[in-house]
């Protein structure tokens with residue numbers, strides 16, 4: 001069978017703060033990028049060898065550590081076809097617009113290219129895909145790449161991506177590679193648990209293990225804890241601040257926060273209060289529910305209409321750029337727990353598992369290998385290459 005090569009350009013073994021996810025797969029003459037997160041603030045692009053020969057770019061979801069450097073990377077990979085779901089495309093547009101308007105990394109040479117026109121041109125290059133529908137991405141002299149996107153949970157639009165890569169020489173057969181991106185195995189107001197067909201059987205699994213390390217097994221940083229902690233923080237901040245002002249790091253996080261507030265209302269933890277948001281965030285949330293009406297946002301308003309004399313109680317959600325309202329940072333993210341990783345590996349029965357997007361924790365590899373004895377587990381290092 002044809003050998004493949006995985007190069008970890010960013011997003012592995014990088015200490016307590018994750019760098020952006022960006023992985024290069026080379027197989028059967030194809031060069032494929034999985035996600036376009038940058039290093040440092042998620043916007044500085046990683047070094048990509050021979051970018052002009054990249055054939056495909058796949059984006060798993062619109063969080064900034066997966067798309068922060070897409071503008072620049074796509075511009076140096078002019079021959080790459082870019083694939084993502086429709087929802088991810090819409091959310092990516094908002095995320096990239098925010099990077100530009102916040103002038104994040106504007107004095108970095110690579111990011112001078114990150115301007116509105118370029119981002120529009122790149123978004124126009126995007127091919128959107130339907131979940132659970134097989135498509136042929138690209139063919140080359142008889143070799144081809146087939147892809148299917150599956151729900152990954154985690155955030156709206158997030159996908160696991162299955163690639164089937166066939167060699168031109170049919171005697172060399174085909175390979176199945178599954179890239180999980182960030183994923184979650186439980187539902188929220190905005191997302192469902194990840195969903196994979198039972199018989200998927202990839203040869204190779206590239207597994208994002210964000211917040212799912214064994215040392216946190218006891219604490220189980222999964223949905224319950226991450227959202228419980230965020231709910232707790234909201235409740236305790238609401239008491240001293242009847243008009244609670246919350247700062248978010250990126251537009252998509254504001255949508256997730258509105259989803260969480262809606263959930264708290266449903267659970268009768270908080271009353272239904274008006275939510276005032278920065279214009280860009282407000283537009284994202286209202287655009288989102290038009291496509292995916294999973295939450296009732298009739299209480300969401302533009303912050304321009306906020307009159308502190310009139311409103312006795314309210315939530316304010318603003319970006320860090322908005323200096324008019326001070327507030328506490330609210331950031332939470334949902335991921336499968338360590339046990340969720342074990343289950344995914346066992347269910348897919350992948351021969352080779354490359355663990356990415358996780359800080360390096362001693363003995364982690366051994367622990368996971370001990371639980372998943374049928375798979376070859378490798379915790380990857382930034383900058384390293386692996387043959388599979």
Ligand SMILES: [Zn+2]
Nearest residue numbers: 061063154182
């Ligand atoms: Zn994410």
